[in-house]
Amino acid sequence: MLPFRLVYHERYDLHLGEHVFPAKKYRYLRDRMLRTRFAAPEDFVEPEPATDDDVRLVHDPEYVAKLRSGTLSYQDILRLEIPYSRQMVEAFWLAAGGSTLAARMALGCGIGFNIGGGFHHAFPAHGEGFCAINDIAIAVRRMQSDGLIRRAMVVDVDVHHGNGTAAIFDADPSVFTLSIHQFNNYPSEKPLSSLDIHLADGTGDAEYLHRLGNGFRAALAMFRPELVLYVAGADPYLEDQLGGLSLTLEGLMERDRMVIRTSLMQGIPVAVVLAGGYAQSVEDTITIHLNTATVAKEVLEKMQTSGGWRHQAV
Ligand SMILES: [Zn+2]
Numbered sequence: 001m002l003p004f005r006l007v008y009h010e011r012y013d014l015h016l017g018e019h020v021f022p023a024k025k026y027r028y029l030r031d032r033m034l035r036t037r038f039a040a041p042e043d044f045v046e047p048e049p050a051t052d053d054d055v056r057l058v059h060d061p062e063y064v065a066k067l068r069s070g071t072l073s074y075q076d077i078l079r080l081e082i083p084y085s086r087q088m089v090e091a092f093w094l095a096a097g098g099s100t101l102a103a104r105m106a107l108g109c110g111i112g113f114n115i116g117g118g119f120h121h122a123f124p125a126h127g128e129g130f131c132a133i134n135d136i137a138i139a140v141r142r143m144q145s146d147g148l149i150r151r152a153m154v155v156d157v158d159v160h161h162g163n164g165t166a167a168i169f170d171a172d173p174s175v176f177t178l179s180i181h182q183f184n185n186y187p188s189e190k191p192l193s194s195l196d197i198h199l200a201d202g203t204g205d206a207e208y209l210h211r212l213g214n215g216f217r218a219a220l221a222m223f224r225p226e227l228v229l230y231v232a233g234a235d236p237y238l239e240d241q242l243g244g245l246s247l248t249l250e251g252l253m254e255r256d257r258m259v260i261r262t263s264l265m266q267g268i269p270v271a272v273v274l275a276g277g278y279a280q281s282v283e284d285t286i287t288i289h290l291n292t293a294t295v296a297k298e299v300l301e302k303m304q305t306s307g308g309w310r311h312q313a314v
Helices: 025-035 061-069 074-080 086-109 135-145 163-168 205-222 249-265 282-305
Strands: 111-114 152-156 175-182 195-199 227-231 270-273
Touching: 025 282, 061 086, 086 111, 086 135, 086 227, 086 270, 111 282, 135 152, 135 163, 135 227, 135 270, 152 205, 163 175, 175 205, 195 205, 205 249, 227 249, 249 270, 249 282, 270 282
Parallel strands: 111 270, 152 175, 152 227, 175 195, 227 270
Antiparallel strands: none
């Protein structure tokens, strides 16, 4: 049995039809985990959808009502870049419930893992870039409102800047946002994160790991979070169709190891969400996400054999 649960729901599929966003990847990843015996059926746990009250911790009530009632404008849907459907809305609510559950589980055993979520382009009053609501921010706000944490850090390594998350937590001293991304890529406007690491086109493993390592360690030294939300996008991969960085599969695994190990070593739990991934071959995207889970398992098991992971009292 895995040392942490995998949060998954069969209705995570966004029902996009033929679309560059491979919305079936959640099911494919679950299937690959079972087929390779990385996980057993009992390792999975189903989330409840977020409640509308949870969603309104982050999003404007008018926007939530428009999503719920199917009254988004044509402009709203164009900006979202995915077709509207009731299943799509339900999938986003489930993803937000899933990231919230993963955050709660991380506080218990050190790692929470949502096989979904990471919709970092959603703003309080609009969605864009395939993201209708921001599950990352909803999870943070729910943990805070339940009194489980005060301070959180979002570590966003998706190839695209975490613009929605940055805007949501702008001027909020309780949440530190770190985004490392390709500068010359969507979104063209990048609201300031607490720490933005802009990378040139084609940046490879060595420079990426060096800059992320320095930035992340410096962030942890100045801001002591009680929870890290790890937005583990697969799209910095060199064969990604929407990304222009050049990370290898090994480099991406080293990235995951750095973030997860550094956090757990300092007594900070990590909730992982998947975010983007548009490799030429969807199998590569699945491999990258599975590797993130494998790294989380290895790091947590190693810590358990050396005395166990302990949530640091802050
Ligand atoms: Zn992305």
